[in-house]
Amino acid sequence: MKAVLDACVIYPTVLREILLGVAAKGLYEALWSDRILREWTRATAKLGPAAQAQAETDAILMRATFPKGQVREQPGLEARLLLPDPDDVHVLAVAIAGHADCIVTFNAQDFPRHILAEEGIERRDPDGLLWQLWSFHPEVVAEVVAQVHATAEAMHGAPIPLKSLLKRAQLPRLAKAMMT
Numbered sequence: 001m002k003a004v005l006d007a008c009v010i011y012p013t014v015l016r017e018i019l020l021g022v023a024a025k026g027l028y029e030a031l032w033s034d035r036i037l038r039e040w041t042r043a044t045a046k047l048g049p050a051a052q053a054q055a056e057t058d059a060i061l062m063r064a065t066f067p068k069g070q071v072r073e074q075p076g077l078e079a080r081l082l083l084p085d086p087d088d089v090h091v092l093a094v095a096i097a098g099h100a101d102c103i104v105t106f107n108a109q110d111f112p113r114h115i116l117a118e119e120g121i122e123r124r125d126p127d128g129l130l131w132q133l134w135s136f137h138p139e140v141v142a143e144v145v146a147q148v149h150a151t152a153e154a155m156h157g158a159p160i161p162l163k164s165l166l167k168r169a170q171l172p173r174l175a176k177a178m179m180t
Contacts, residue, residue: 001028001101002028003104004071004091004094004103005032006088007040008107009126011040011043012169014148014165014169015170017151018144019104021144025137027141028133031069031098032070035090037063071094072097074094077093077097081096082115083115088110091105091111102121103116103121103124106125106170108125126171127170127174134174135177145166148165149162162178163179
């Protein structure tokens with residue numbers, strides 16, 4: 001499965017690390033464009049220059065770790081597409097150009113299912129996608145989540161309940177599944 005990661009799901013660190021971690025384990029192929037990564041790094045500017053610099057470094061690492069993840073922007077393709085938010089047309093164009101199965105996003109209203117279906121693409125929220133991957137590969141997803149959890153605790157300098165970490169990452173369904 002190929003999935004375009006919208007900037008809104010790359011922005012939260014824990015969510016990004018889990019999504020990229022399961023991609024690195026081969027559970028799906030993560031795709032994006034330079035523009036998607038620029039949107040993410042610009043969004044971090046509100047957290048200060050250090051956060052933006054870290055995001056830019058992380059974007060470089062993403063490109064190096066996932067060389068097949070980069071999809072070239074397609075202005076000609078974008079010109080024929082319509083979405084409720086014109087600023088999101090480039091994401092759909094990347095999905096089409098990258099032969100993606102889905103777009104992973106929190107922005108359901110900006111990616112109507114019927115429009116995406118015309119292009120053979122599905123809209124997935126990250127919690128649903130990760131829950132599905134966990135359903136078929138619980139050991140692999142649990143390993144990635146454990147690594148991200150350990151890193152978060154190390155950075156925080158104190159224990160963080162896993163359920164809280166996943167809920168803050170907007171992954172309540174995955175949290176519930178992993179806690180049972």
